[in-house]
Amino acid sequence: MPTLTVDGKQIEFKQGQTVIEAARNAGIDIPHFCWHPSLSISGNCRVCLVEIEKMPKLAIACSTYASDGMVVQTHSQKADEARNAVMEFILINHPLDCPICDEAGECKLQEYAYANGKGESRFEEIKNRKDKRVQLGPYIKFDGERCISCSRCIRFSDEIAKQNQLTFVQRGDHVTITTFPGESFDNPYTLNTTDICPVGALTNQDFRFKSRVWEMSKTDSVCIGCARGCNTEIWVRNNQILRLTPRHNEEVNNYWMCDKGRLDTFKNVNADDRVDGAYIRKEGQLQKTEWDDAIKIAAKKIKEFKNGEIAFLGSAYGTCEDNYAMVKFAKTLGVTSIDFSKHVVEGDQDDILIREDKTPNSLGAELVGVKPSSGGMRLEGILRAIKDGKIKALYVMEDDPASFSEEFEQAISKLDLLIVHAANQNKTTALAEVVFGASAYAEKNGTFVNFQGRVQRIRPAVSTSEMDRAVDGMNMSRWDKFGTKFDRWMQGHKYDAKPSWKIFTSLSAQLGHKLKYEMAENVFAEISNSVDAFKGLDYDDVGEHGAQLEIKQTATV
Amino acid sequence: MNIWEIIIISLIKIVIALVAMLLTVAYLVYFERKISAWVQNRVGPNRVGPLGLLQPFADVFKLLLKEDIVPTASNKVLHTLAPFIAVFVGFATYAVIPIGPPIELFGYKINLFMADVNIGILYVLALTSLGVYGITFAGWSSGSKYSLLGGIRSSAQMISYEVSMGFSIAGVLLLSQSLSPVQIVAAQYGWMWNAIVQPIGFITFVVSAFAETNRLPFDLPEAEPELVGGYHTEYSSFKFAGFFLAEYANMIIASAMIVTLYLGGWQVPYIDKLGLGVTATTLIQIASFFVKSAAILFFFIWVRWSLPRFRYDQLMSLGWKVMFPLALINIVWVAALIMIFHL
Amino acid sequence: MSVKKREKDLSILGKLYIPEIAKGMALTLKNMFRPNVTLQYPEVKFEPPASYRGRPVLVQEKNGVERCVACGLCSRVCPALAIEVQAGETSAEKERYPEKFEINMLRCIFCGFCEEVCPEEAIVMSKDYELVFQKRSDAIYGKDKLLVPVDNLRDRLEFLRRFK
Structure with a gap:
C-alpha cells in the first residue's frame, strides 16, 4: 500500500x-x-x-x-x-451572535475560531447585512448572515436528496443561498442540511431555541419511522426528548435520516396521552391500579378463557425481546392464534432511505416467532373468529388494531376481554378491559431487525418511574449528574411504564409459569439460543452499528 | 433574739441574697456580652430595652421557652440531677461570705452573711469540690462522647487545681489563724491585704479560681471547637439555663472569695481613722466589697476575651508543675514572714 | 537560614508568658475605648461598593425588555447549577429571549461567574443582600424578581467595564 x-x-x-x-x-x-x-x-x-x-x-x-x-x-x-x-x-462578515445561535456548542466555525482564530477582529467597517430568519422549506430557518457559503446544503440536495432545489445567488460577499425560482426546499431529507451546515445558517425550526446542545444527554438509538432503522441519537433534557439526529452507519443510513423520522417519531414519548401506569376497567371506566393488582386481575381474567378462545397480537413496533416474551407467554398458555400486523404504506418508498413498511421491526417479529403455530389463525382469521364469537379474548401488545379498519374496531368492541400494552392512548386502549403502560422505544433496551436483516440496539434515553439514570447506566447530562430532586430541571415527568417483556414476566409468574427474565439482555440471550438467525449473538456483538443476521428460517419456540 | 427571730432574719437574708444573686448573674451575662463587644469594637446587646438592659430577661425567657431535649441514650435521673447540683453548689457557697461589718437594724444586730461557720473556708472548698459532680454527671449521663470527654476533662482539671487552690489558701490561714471568713477579713486590717503580703499565693489562687470556674483560658470542659458544647452538649432549655446560671454564680463566688481572702474583704484601709459616722462607714465598707468584687469580675471577663484556650496537656502541666510548686513556695514565704516579723 | 525560635529557647520571662499576656490584655483594654464599627442594621443599611457581589439580577433595558438572549452560558458556568434558562423566539430583531429564567437562590453561591461569562452584560451582581424566603419554592427567583432597570445598575456596569 x-x-x-x-x-x-x-x-x-x-x-x-x-x-x-x-x-x-x-x-x-x-x-x-x-x-x-x-x-x-x-x-x-x-x-x-x-x-x-x-x-x-x-x-x-x-x-x-x-x-x-x-x-x-x-x-x-x-x-x-x-x-x-x-x-x-x-x-x-460572520455576525457575532453565538449567544442567540442554536449551533453554538456544535459549531465548526466556533471550534476553529477557538483553535485558529486571533480572538479579535481587525475589521472596522460595517458588516454586510443579509436576510435573516428566512423560511427555507417547511422545517428550516435560514440565516443569510451566518452562512459561510460552503455549499454543503446545495450539494446535499443535489447529490443525496437528488433534488436540485438550492443555489447560490449574487456574487462576492453578497452571495447567499436561496431556492430556484418556483422551487421550494421541501424534499423529504431537508433537515439533514441542518446537521451538515458547519455554522448556524440552517437551523431546525422544530428544535429552534429549545435547548442548548450541552444541556442534553445523547443516547444511541434507532429510528422507528420505517423498516430502514436509521441509526439516531436521542437528545434528552429534563427527561424529555428534544430532538433526534442521525448517527453515521455506513451499512444502513450513512449520515442521513428523513425529516419524517426526525420529527414524528419521538413526540409520542413525552405526549400528554401517555398511558401512565396500569389501568383496569371498573364500572365502565378505566381506573389506575397498582401494577401488582392489575397483573393479578389480568391473570385471573385470562384464566377464565380456554386457550382456543384467546388470540395474541404482537407488534412490529415492539422489540424482538418484547415479541419473543409474548410468544413464549402465549405458548405457555397453549394459545396458537398469534400474529402481528405489518403497517405498509404502498408506494411511499424511495431509493434513498424511506421504506414502505412503516414499522421498525416486522422482520424481527417474524424471526422471533410471532405467527400462528399449528392450528392457529392469522390476523384475518382472528378477525373472523372474533366476529363469530369463537375468540373471546384478545391480547394486544403495543399495537392499535382498532384503527386498522372499522371492521376490526367493531369486532374488538364485541370481545369479552381485551388486554392492551400501549405507550400512548389510542382507539384500542379506549375499548380495553386492562391497559398496561408500555415503555416507549426511547425508554427501554432491546433490538430491532431492519428490512436488511440487520439487528440493531435501542437503549433507554428517557427514564421511566422504575428507572434511575445513574443506577441503570443511562447517559446523563450535567444536570442529571449533579441536580437534586428539588431542582426544577430534575422534575421532568417519569412515566409509570414497563417494557412489555417485563409485563409478560410478571403475568406468567401469576399464572404459575416460568418466564424468568431480569433484564432485556436475558430475553435476548434466550433468543440467540433458540432462534437460528440470532445464533451466538449478544448485545456486545450488536454494538453501536448492529449486526447482520443470516436469515434462513424463522424460529419455533 | 429568740429562735424565730433568727429564722426570720435568716430567711429574709436568704431571699435577698438569692434575688440579688440571680440579678447579678443576669447582668453579669449582660456585661460579659457588652465587654466582649467593646473588646471587638462592637456595640453589644442594645435592642431589648434601653441600652439593651432587658436583654438578660429576654435570654431567660428564650431559654425557658425552648424544648427540653433529653437524649434517648441518657441516664434520665442523673441527666436531670446534674444541673441542679451545679446550681445548688453555686448558690450555697455564698452563705459564708461576709459582705460587710455587722450592722444594727431595727434594734437587731445583723451579720452581713447568712451563716457564721467557723470553718467557712473548708465549707467553701467542700462545696466547690461537690461542683465537680454536677459537671461529671452531666457529661456521663448524656450518653454522648463530647459530653463525656467534657465531663472527664472537667473533673481532672478541677481536682488538679483544687490542690494548688488549697495550698494557696493555707498561706492565708497561717496568717489569720482561723478558718472563719469573718476572722480572715478581720486579719487583713489596714494594708495587710493578703494580696500584698503574699503576692505569689494571690496569683496561684486567682489562676486556680479561673480553672475552678471553667473560664477561659481554662474552659476545656466546654471547648467548642473540639467538644461541641462539652459536658452540656446534650442540654437544652431550663437545664441548660441551670448550667449557665451555675457558671456565672461560680464566677461571683470566685470573685467574692478572692476579695475575702486576698483583698481585705469589705475593709477599706484605715477608714475608721477618718472619723466618719458608723452608718457612713458601714455603707462605704459594703460598697467597697461590691466594687472589689466587680473589679475582679471585670477581670474575669477581660481575660476571657483576651487570652486563647490552653491545650489540655499545657493545662495539666501548668497546674501540677507551676501552680502547685508556687503554692508551696508561698507557704514557705508566709511561714518565713511569721517567723521573722511575728505577724 | 534563620533559626526558628523554639519554646525551650525562650528566656524565663518568655516561658512564663506573663509579659505577652500583659501585652494582650493591654491590647484588648485599649480596644474597649476605640470607636465601634457596628451599623445599626435595619435602620442604617450597608451601602455596598460597586465591587460587591449581591444577588444576581437581569438587566432590563429602558424599553422594558431584558438584555438577556437566553444563551445559557450562565447556566452552564454556574458551579452550583442554580440557573435554569429556557429560550424562546420573539419577532423583535433580537430574535431570542428568555422565556423562563430562574435562579434558585438557595443554590446560588454568589461567585459571579454568570456575570463574568455573560456576553451581553445582561446578568450582573447587584447590591441586594437581603434575601429571605419561607419556602423552598419562594427561593426560586423568576424573571419577575430578577429583572432590574438598567438605571439601578449603573454602578456595577461601570465597574465591570473598568475592571472585568
Whole structure:
C-alpha cells in the first residue's frame, strides 16, 4: 500500500483518496468546512490548507489526491498562518451572535475560531447585512448572515436528496443561498442540511431555541419511522426528548435520516396521552391500579378463557425481546392464534432511505416467532373468529388494531376481554378491559431487525418511574449528574411504564409459569439460543452499528 | 433574739441574697456580652430595652421557652440531677461570705452573711469540690462522647487545681489563724491585704479560681471547637439555663472569695481613722466589697476575651508543675514572714 | 537560614508568658475605648461598593425588555447549577429571549461567574443582600424578581467595564 507522511506520521492510503480522507482514516483531523465525506468535493472554504513538500504553494487537503511518498504538514507555520488568515476572512462578515445561535456548542466555525482564530477582529467597517430568519422549506430557518457559503446544503440536495432545489445567488460577499425560482426546499431529507451546515445558517425550526446542545444527554438509538432503522441519537433534557439526529452507519443510513423520522417519531414519548401506569376497567371506566393488582386481575381474567378462545397480537413496533416474551407467554398458555400486523404504506418508498413498511421491526417479529403455530389463525382469521364469537379474548401488545379498519374496531368492541400494552392512548386502549403502560422505544433496551436483516440496539434515553439514570447506566447530562430532586430541571415527568417483556414476566409468574427474565439482555440471550438467525449473538456483538443476521428460517419456540 | 427571730432574719437574708444573686448573674451575662463587644469594637446587646438592659430577661425567657431535649441514650435521673447540683453548689457557697461589718437594724444586730461557720473556708472548698459532680454527671449521663470527654476533662482539671487552690489558701490561714471568713477579713486590717503580703499565693489562687470556674483560658470542659458544647452538649432549655446560671454564680463566688481572702474583704484601709459616722462607714465598707468584687469580675471577663484556650496537656502541666510548686513556695514565704516579723 | 525560635529557647520571662499576656490584655483594654464599627442594621443599611457581589439580577433595558438572549452560558458556568434558562423566539430583531429564567437562590453561591461569562452584560451582581424566603419554592427567583432597570445598575456596569 502506498504511504504518505502527515505531521511526521507515516500513514497508508488507498489510491484515489484525497489527503484529507487519508489523514482522517489515520485519526488526524484537518480542519474543514465545505468538505464532507459523503458529498462531492467543492474546495471553496480553503480552511483545509496544508503545506506539502515540493509543492510551491499551500494546497487544500480536500481536493489534493494523496500520492506515495507525499509529505504533508498540517501545522507548519505557513499552514497555520494561512488558516488563520482564512478564518479571519470568513469571520469578517460572520455576525457575532453565538449567544442567540442554536449551533453554538456544535459549531465548526466556533471550534476553529477557538483553535485558529486571533480572538479579535481587525475589521472596522460595517458588516454586510443579509436576510435573516428566512423560511427555507417547511422545517428550516435560514440565516443569510451566518452562512459561510460552503455549499454543503446545495450539494446535499443535489447529490443525496437528488433534488436540485438550492443555489447560490449574487456574487462576492453578497452571495447567499436561496431556492430556484418556483422551487421550494421541501424534499423529504431537508433537515439533514441542518446537521451538515458547519455554522448556524440552517437551523431546525422544530428544535429552534429549545435547548442548548450541552444541556442534553445523547443516547444511541434507532429510528422507528420505517423498516430502514436509521441509526439516531436521542437528545434528552429534563427527561424529555428534544430532538433526534442521525448517527453515521455506513451499512444502513450513512449520515442521513428523513425529516419524517426526525420529527414524528419521538413526540409520542413525552405526549400528554401517555398511558401512565396500569389501568383496569371498573364500572365502565378505566381506573389506575397498582401494577401488582392489575397483573393479578389480568391473570385471573385470562384464566377464565380456554386457550382456543384467546388470540395474541404482537407488534412490529415492539422489540424482538418484547415479541419473543409474548410468544413464549402465549405458548405457555397453549394459545396458537398469534400474529402481528405489518403497517405498509404502498408506494411511499424511495431509493434513498424511506421504506414502505412503516414499522421498525416486522422482520424481527417474524424471526422471533410471532405467527400462528399449528392450528392457529392469522390476523384475518382472528378477525373472523372474533366476529363469530369463537375468540373471546384478545391480547394486544403495543399495537392499535382498532384503527386498522372499522371492521376490526367493531369486532374488538364485541370481545369479552381485551388486554392492551400501549405507550400512548389510542382507539384500542379506549375499548380495553386492562391497559398496561408500555415503555416507549426511547425508554427501554432491546433490538430491532431492519428490512436488511440487520439487528440493531435501542437503549433507554428517557427514564421511566422504575428507572434511575445513574443506577441503570443511562447517559446523563450535567444536570442529571449533579441536580437534586428539588431542582426544577430534575422534575421532568417519569412515566409509570414497563417494557412489555417485563409485563409478560410478571403475568406468567401469576399464572404459575416460568418466564424468568431480569433484564432485556436475558430475553435476548434466550433468543440467540433458540432462534437460528440470532445464533451466538449478544448485545456486545450488536454494538453501536448492529449486526447482520443470516436469515434462513424463522424460529419455533 | 429568740429562735424565730433568727429564722426570720435568716430567711429574709436568704431571699435577698438569692434575688440579688440571680440579678447579678443576669447582668453579669449582660456585661460579659457588652465587654466582649467593646473588646471587638462592637456595640453589644442594645435592642431589648434601653441600652439593651432587658436583654438578660429576654435570654431567660428564650431559654425557658425552648424544648427540653433529653437524649434517648441518657441516664434520665442523673441527666436531670446534674444541673441542679451545679446550681445548688453555686448558690450555697455564698452563705459564708461576709459582705460587710455587722450592722444594727431595727434594734437587731445583723451579720452581713447568712451563716457564721467557723470553718467557712473548708465549707467553701467542700462545696466547690461537690461542683465537680454536677459537671461529671452531666457529661456521663448524656450518653454522648463530647459530653463525656467534657465531663472527664472537667473533673481532672478541677481536682488538679483544687490542690494548688488549697495550698494557696493555707498561706492565708497561717496568717489569720482561723478558718472563719469573718476572722480572715478581720486579719487583713489596714494594708495587710493578703494580696500584698503574699503576692505569689494571690496569683496561684486567682489562676486556680479561673480553672475552678471553667473560664477561659481554662474552659476545656466546654471547648467548642473540639467538644461541641462539652459536658452540656446534650442540654437544652431550663437545664441548660441551670448550667449557665451555675457558671456565672461560680464566677461571683470566685470573685467574692478572692476579695475575702486576698483583698481585705469589705475593709477599706484605715477608714475608721477618718472619723466618719458608723452608718457612713458601714455603707462605704459594703460598697467597697461590691466594687472589689466587680473589679475582679471585670477581670474575669477581660481575660476571657483576651487570652486563647490552653491545650489540655499545657493545662495539666501548668497546674501540677507551676501552680502547685508556687503554692508551696508561698507557704514557705508566709511561714518565713511569721517567723521573722511575728505577724 | 534563620533559626526558628523554639519554646525551650525562650528566656524565663518568655516561658512564663506573663509579659505577652500583659501585652494582650493591654491590647484588648485599649480596644474597649476605640470607636465601634457596628451599623445599626435595619435602620442604617450597608451601602455596598460597586465591587460587591449581591444577588444576581437581569438587566432590563429602558424599553422594558431584558438584555438577556437566553444563551445559557450562565447556566452552564454556574458551579452550583442554580440557573435554569429556557429560550424562546420573539419577532423583535433580537430574535431570542428568555422565556423562563430562574435562579434558585438557595443554590446560588454568589461567585459571579454568570456575570463574568455573560456576553451581553445582561446578568450582573447587584447590591441586594437581603434575601429571605419561607419556602423552598419562594427561593426560586423568576424573571419577575430578577429583572432590574438598567438605571439601578449603573454602578456595577461601570465597574465591570473598568475592571472585568
